[in-house]
Amino acid sequence: MKKHNFYAGPSILSQYTIRNTADAILDFANTGLSILEVSHRSKEFQAVIDEASALVKELLEIPEGYSVLWLGGGASMQFCMLPMNLLVKKASYLDTGTWAHNAIKEARLFGDVDVVASSEEAGYTFIPKGFEVSADSDYFHYTSNNTIYGTEIRHDPDVPCRLVADMSSDIFSRPIDVAKYDAIYAGAQKNLAPAGVTLVIIKEDALGKVDRPLPTMLDYRTHVKKGSMFNTPPVLPIYSALQTLRFYKDLGGIKELERRDLEKAHMLYDAIDDSKMFVGTVTDPADRSIMNVTFVMKPEYKELEPKFVEFATQRGIIGIKGHRSVGGFRASLYNALPLESVKVLVEAMNDFQHTH
Numbered sequence: 001m002k003k004h005n006f007y008a009g010p011s012i013l014s015q016y017t018i019r020n021t022a023d024a025i026l027d028f029a030n031t032g033l034s035i036l037e038v039s040h041r042s043k044e045f046q047a048v049i050d051e052a053s054a055l056v057k058e059l060l061e062i063p064e065g066y067s068v069l070w071l072g073g074g075a076s077m078q079f080c081m082l083p084m085n086l087l088v089k090k091a092s093y094l095d096t097g098t099w100a101h102n103a104i105k106e107a108r109l110f111g112d113v114d115v116v117a118s119s120e121e122a123g124y125t126f127i128p129k130g131f132e133v134s135a136d137s138d139y140f141h142y143t144s145n146n147t148i149y150g151t152e153i154r155h156d157p158d159v160p161c162r163l164v165a166d167m168s169s170d171i172f173s174r175p176i177d178v179a180k181y182d183a184i185y186a187g188a189q190k191n192l193a194p195a196g197v198t199l200v201i202i203k204e205d206a207l208g209k210v211d212r213p214l215p216t217m218l219d220y221r222t223h224v225k226k227g228s229m230f231n232t233p234p235v236l237p238i239y240s241a242l243q244t245l246r247f248y249k250d251l252g253g254i255k256e257l258e259r260r261d262l263e264k265a266h267m268l269y270d271a272i273d274d275s276k277m278f279v280g281t282v283t284d285p286a287d288r289s290i291m292n293v294t295f296v297m298k299p300e301y302k303e304l305e306p307k308f309v310e311f312a313t314q315r316g317i318i319g320i321k322g323h324r325s326v327g328g329f330r331a332s333l334y335n336a337l338p339l340e341s342v343k344v345l346v347e348a349m350n351d352f353q354h355t356h
């Protein structure tokens with residue numbers, strides 16, 4: 001049976017990415033060797049990382065003065081690496097969920113942290129608005145997409161200080177005005193590649209401002225200077241990322257990806273809004289995520305939730321059980337998910353409602 005993969009992360013990758021990665025595991029660039037067993041210093045791999053970085057710059061229209069880095073440690077390592085490199089005295093953070101919360105905790109190790117607003121008391125069901133960011137902050141950090149709670153900020157905020165963002169779960173789903181940012185980071189395992197590599201876009205002149213000693217591996221300048229090859233980078237995930245980036249370019253780039261993502265999200269949100277049984281968990285429709293759609297059953301149907309997961313599984317729908325902190329359902333509609341899978345899910349929702 002065809003599977004429809006709605007996992008939140010690691011999550012669906014394009015068949016193009018998976019097939020080409022499988023091919024390179026058997027024979028990489030006609031070397032007669034597997035990509036798993038060649039030197040990262042070989043000219044064949046250098047070509048891979050160079051093309052991957054160039055495609056990130058091209059797709060996101062990154063201006064001069066920025067470096068694209070491929071690092072280990074996941075997005076979670078950026079929670080500490082970023083303040084270690086950029087926080088001189090004080091930073092401002094917006095608390096919109098677990099990931100933002102974790103980032104705040106790490107930043108406190110390096111200086112004063114001003115949490116400008118939080119929706120924690122409301123279970124992170126909306127994005128706080130109308131907060132103020134002070135101009136004397138070293139930077140303002142926000143999480144563009146709250147993977148667990150299904151909320152998203154789909155614009156580049158205007159703040160009176162430098163701007164940084166965790167875009168782990170919505171990068172490559174909308175155009176970004178990169179010039180507004182000093183740093184953008186994203187774990188690969190949502191919209192890019194298998195887990196194991198983290199994409200970092202860093203403005204070079206934001207570096208070198210802190211006085212604290214930086215461990216070599218946690219100093220962005222090490223990786224800028226060495227082109228992410230100071231030590232052995234995550235070779236295989238970078239190879240897969242290159243395949244995904246080629247696939248994105250062939251599809252028509254970011255605008256086309258955004259068009260597809262909006263179409264999928266609207267289809268599912270319309271089905272939820274029209275339903276007598278299901279209801280969205282995000283309170284302000286303007287905050288609804290295009291990538292992770294969170295919904296539950298209305299109180300009078302609540303006990304049917306596990307039954308629907310079972311019903312959906314029988315139709316090949318995988319990964320829609322909600323995060324334990326939200327409950328209900330979460331359907332992740334990452335770039336690689338075809339519209340057809342959303343249609344199958346909507347059909348399952350409708351059929352389930354008719355029979356219950």
Ligand SMILES: *Cc1c(COP(=O)(O)O)cnc(C)c1O
Pocket residue numbers: 009073074075076077099143145146147166167168169187188190
């Ligand atoms: C998944 C996710 C993370 C954590 O990524 P790791 O690579 O597992 O550390 C951080 N932030 C957001 C927004 C995420 O979706």
